[in-house]
Amino acid sequence: MKIVGVAACTVGIAHTYIAQEKLENAGKKAGHDISVETQGTIGTENELTQQQIAEADIVIIAADVKIAGRERFEGKRIIQVPTEIAVKSPNKLLEKAVEVVNQKESLK
DSSP: OEEEEEEEOSSSSHHHHHHHHHHHHHHHHTTOEEEEEEEETTEEESOOOHHHHHHOSEEEEEESSOOTTGGGGTTSOEEEEOHHHHHHOHHHHHHHHHHHHHHHHHTO
């Protein structure tokens, strides 16, 4: 499955990058193609491309603040959670993403 995400915390330092790392590690371990953009105090890093977004099965937004560029995900399935969920339970979050994608697929 292809997953894209955005991580952003209130301070834009620690939780942003921890959430990114936890999601990417859990995603790769589960065999998913995952890319997570960070939005923090030093701006946007690992910015997602339009192609990555277009090819994604689902978008995970792990944010405690309003993210920039949310309109890029218009029409995509989105799961939005606080960064704390991505940090503490990245595997469960990815399992939920798979469930959401599979539910949508079975409705077709």
